[in-house]
Amino acid sequence: MTTQRLFFALELPTALQQTLVQWRADNFPSEAGKPVAAANLHLTLAFLGEVSAATSQTLQQLAARIQQPGFTLDLDDAGHWPRPGVVWLGCQRAPRGLLQLASLLRAQAARHGCAQGTQPFHPHVTLLRHATSPVALPPRGFHWQLQVTHFSLFASTYAQGRTRYKRLARWPLSPHPGD
Numbered sequence: 001m002t003t004q005r006l007f008f009a010l011e012l013p014t015a016l017q018q019t020l021v022q023w024r025a026d027n028f029p030s031e032a033g034k035p036v037a038a039a040n041l042h043l044t045l046a047f048l049g050e051v052s053a054a055t056s057q058t059l060q061q062l063a064a065r066i067q068q069p070g071f072t073l074d075l076d077d078a079g080h081w082p083r084p085g086v087v088w089l090g091c092q093r094a095p096r097g098l099l100q101l102a103s104l105l106r107a108q109a110a111r112h113g114c115a116q117g118t119q120p121f122h123p124h125v126t127l128l129r130h131a132t133s134p135v136a137l138p139p140r141g142f143h144w145q146l147q148v149t150h151f152s153l154f155a156s157t158y159a160q161g162r163t164r165y166k167r168l169a170r171w172p173l174s175p176h177p178g179d
């Protein structure tokens, strides 16, 4: 059976990806960890793992039925998880819309055999991997804001030492109230 390694995520605009890469270069020494490529910077909503074509299709049909308003995301927090070796960007207050969307996608995934683990959802954009030694984090005060209007399904592949994410599908959120 062929499977694909899949995850639902929020894409970051290319300009923001570039800005974050520059900020990372300015704020972290090269020995802090392995930088995630600009095009791979994203925020995972639900990780599905290795999924069959049938399960992928089912989860995509369910995703297409989701009706939720868009929301504003403020990236204004950073942290370091030494055990998985991840330095991340996140939000001091996660918007309710983000938590609802992730919760729904994770519940649908779990119901179709994609175990969601026991860790609570902590929305984050991974900036560095293999960051297992102590890392000095930039002081708070940085802040990037984005309007989230879509969510997407990605396939992750690894070849010749490089991870690539391919977007398989994308769905709109309804217009943000007040927009």
Ligand code: 2AM
Residues within 6 Å of the ligand: 007, 043, 044, 047, 086, 117, 125, 126, 156
């Ligand atoms: P990470 O950045 O915190 O490692 C593609 O690999 C995406 O799925 C990444 O955002 C990654 O999160 C996430 N991911 C990979 N394995 C995962 C797992 N077992 N549980 C939750 N998320 C996972």
